[in-house]
Amino acid sequence: MRAIVGLCVAVLLSCTWVSRSIAEQTSTWITQLPEETKASIIWYADHETGDLSQWDPPNCKYPGAGIFNTGGEEAIAEATDRVAHSGLFSVQATIRGAIRAQHGKRAVRLMRWTDRPWDQGGSHLPKSAYYSTWMFLPKPYNSKKYDPWDPGDGGWWNVFQFKAEDENDVSQPTWVLNIGHDDRNGQLSVGLYSPINSPRSILQTNPKSLPIGHWFHVEVFFLVDSKNDGEITVWQDGVKILHADQVKTAICSKNEHAVWGIGNYTDHITGGKTEGSCSIYFDDAAISTQRVSQTIH
Numbered sequence: 001m002r003a004i005v006g007l008c009v010a011v012l013l014s015c016t017w018v019s020r021s022i023a024e025q026t027s028t029w030i031t032q033l034p035e036e037t038k039a040s041i042i043w044y045a046d047h048e049t050g051d052l053s054q055w056d057p058p059n060c061k062y063p064g065a066g067i068f069n070t071g072g073e074e075a076i077a078e079a080t081d082r083v084a085h086s087g088l089f090s091v092q093a094t095i096r097g098a099i100r101a102q103h104g105k106r107a108v109r110l111m112r113w114t115d116r117p118w119d120q121g122g123s124h125l126p127k128s129a130y131y132s133t134w135m136f137l138p139k140p141y142n143s144k145k146y147d148p149w150d151p152g153d154g155g156w157w158n159v160f161q162f163k164a165e166d167e168n169d170v171s172q173p174t175w176v177l178n179i180g181h182d183d184r185n186g187q188l189s190v191g192l193y194s195p196i197n198s199p200r201s202i203l204q205t206n207p208k209s210l211p212i213g214h215w216f217h218v219e220v221f222f223l224v225d226s227k228n229d230g231e232i233t234v235w236q237d238g239v240k241i242l243h244a245d246q247v248k249t250a251i252c253s254k255n256e257h258a259v260w261g262i263g264n265y266t267d268h269i270t271g272g273k274t275e276g277s278c279s280i281y282f283d284d285a286a287i288s289t290q291r292v293s294q295t296i297h
C-alpha cells in the first residue's frame with residue numbers, strides 16, 4: 001500500500017513538473033514584450049496552436065489572410081516543432097525543384113491584408129505600421145544565377161514582401177526583401193527590390209550578414225502611398241539596415257492598402273540537401289504600431 005501511495009505521489013509530482021515545463025516553454029517572446037509595445041500589436045502569429053490557423057483561420061469566409069503556395073507538392077507550409085524561436089512551434093516553409101529557373105517558380109506565401117477576418121469586423125491594415133518576424137536559415141542558401149544559364153535576372157529569393165492591388169484589382173508586388181549571396185565571402189544579406197520605383201534595387205553599403213543556424217529578427221516600417229510619399233525602413237536584430245522615403249508603396253490611389261507576407265519564393269536555389277530544395281523557418285511574426293525590435297540588442 002505504501003508503495004502504491006509513493007508511486008501515485010511520484011506520478012503527481014511528475015505531471016506537475018511536465019505541465020509547468022510546457023507552460024514555461026509556451027510563454028512566447030511576444031508575451032514578454034514591454035506592455036506599451038505589446039498593446040500596439042494589431043496581429044501576431046506565435047504558432048503555438050500547433051498549426052497555421054493564425055495565418056489561415058478556419059471557418060472564415062473572408063479571412064483577410066491566407067497561405068498561397070505555387071509549385072503543387074513542391075511548396076509546403078506547415079507548423080513544426082523542429083525549431084522554435086519561443087514556445088514549441090514555428091512555421092516551416094519548404095520548396096523543392098527550384099532549379100535554374102527551368103521548372104518555374106516555387107513559392108510558399110503567408111499573407112495578410114486585414115487585422116482580423118472581415119467576418120469578425122476586420123479592417124485594412126493601417127496606412128503605416130511595423131511588420132516583423134523572427135527567421136531561421138538552417139543552411140547558407142544561394143539563389144544567385146550564373147552564366148550561361150542565368151536568364152538575365154541574376155537570381156532572387158523573396159522571403160518578405162508587400163503587395164498592392166492595381167487599377168484592375170490584381171495583386172502586384174510593390175516592395176520585396178530578398179536574401180542575396182556574396183560569392184566573395186559566402187555571406188547572406190538582405191536587399192530591397194521594388195518593381196514600381198526607380199532604381200528598383202536598394203542594397204546595403206556595408207551588408208550586415210545573416211546568421212546561419214540562429215534566429216534573427218527582421219522588422220519593416222511601411223508607410224503606404226501611391227504617389228511618392230511612401231516610406232520603407234528595415235531593421236535586422238534592431239539595427240537599421242535599409243531605408244527609402246519619398247517612394248511609391250502602392251500602385252494606385254484606388255487601392256492604397258498594404259498587403260504583407262513572408263515566405264520562401266524563388267525559381268533557383270542551392271545549398272540545401274539537393275539543388276532546388278530549401279526549408280526556412282519563421283516565428284513570432286507581428287504587425288504593430290510601435291517598433292517591436294527596440295527591445296532587441
Ligand SMILES: [Ca+2]
Pocket residue numbers: 028046047048084085086087088089090283284
Ligand atoms: Ca512559436
